[in-house]
Amino acid sequence: MKRFKIWALLALALWAATAAQARSLDEVQKSGKIVIATEGQFPPFNYFQGAKLSGFEIEVAELVAKKMGLGVEWKALGFDALLAGLRQDRWDLVIASHGVTEERTRAVTFTAPHYCSGGAIVSLDPAIRTVADLNGKLVSVQTGTTYLENVRKLSGVKEVKNFPQDTDARSALVSRRVDAWVTDKFVAAIAINANPGAGMKLGDFVFIERIAAAVAKGNQSLAQGYNKALAEAMTDGSYAALSKKYFNEDVRCK
Incomplete structure (x- = not known):
């Protein structure tokens, strides 16, 4: 042996x-x-x-x-x-x-x-703009990303729901299955401009990254x-x- x-x-x-x-x-x-x-x-x-x-x-x-x-x-x-x-x-x-x-x-x-960019908060509710506003909320992010890592560090978030693709995380917000979506600032801005009827609003950064x-x-x-x-x-x-x-x-x- x-x-x-x-x-x-x-x-x-x-x-x-x-x-x-x-x-x-x-x-x-x-x-x-x-x-x-x-x-x-x-x-x-x-x-x-x-x-x-x-x-x-x-x-x-x-x-x-x-x-x-x-x-x-x-x-x-x-x-x-x-x-x-x-x-x-x-x-x-x-x-x-x-x-x-x-x-x-x-x-x-x-x-x-x-x-350089960062993970920004997107929500349908204008009252959800800051990290503090995520307390007690459901948040969607993409699996394997720094968005997932950083949102998981926020102690007040009720639940983090992760999805295989970022577009899936966005769809979860639009269909109101979550309260907020965290994604790249530029991705969020373009999604909001491309879908004005969806009612998505861009909030603050959760974090900045290179x-x-x-x-x-x-x-x-x-x-x-x-x-x-x-x-x-x-x-x-x-x-x-x-x-x-x-x-x-x-x-x-x-």
Whole structure:
């Protein structure tokens, strides 16, 4: 039995040593394309227009990749699976409005942030605007997000209802199954403008956060290459043009 365990451990060690590793910047450049994963369910940042991915983050990533001399192969899947797939080296980079947190930083390496925002309160009741107003209330959020993490920290909330997609969390509010919805400020503003008859009203921030793309933990060469190209986009005006197109303001972190 001991001998079997020893051989099993040796086999596991050999597998770990030969397992696929995250592609470095040099390897990505030699292939000519970068594989990027996103959710495709978080307008205006990443969403589908028919069969084509669109949104601010999609265009930012494609702009950065072009400056790196790369084409993009897109993968779209559930938000919860994005960082897990990155750790399994199934793609090179994830861009899906991930807030930079200590917990996530232990698992992946973040690039420089491509925008700053925060989790804002949305409600049909104009009396629900502040964090204090959430006391005793039902609040909807998306699973696996910093919105869920931060709302759960609020001691006065009656119940947090989490949903697979942010649009589901919004629908819970519109159908009055919850009292408030917490989501990205820009997502909320666009949803409110696009659905004036729904009666949604934007309240205060629950928290502020920096949003960044992510690469596999320790893949500094790819992160640095991406950061250099992103900085160029922010300097030459191309980032500002995209930001104005989607938000009519510059959403970079100040």
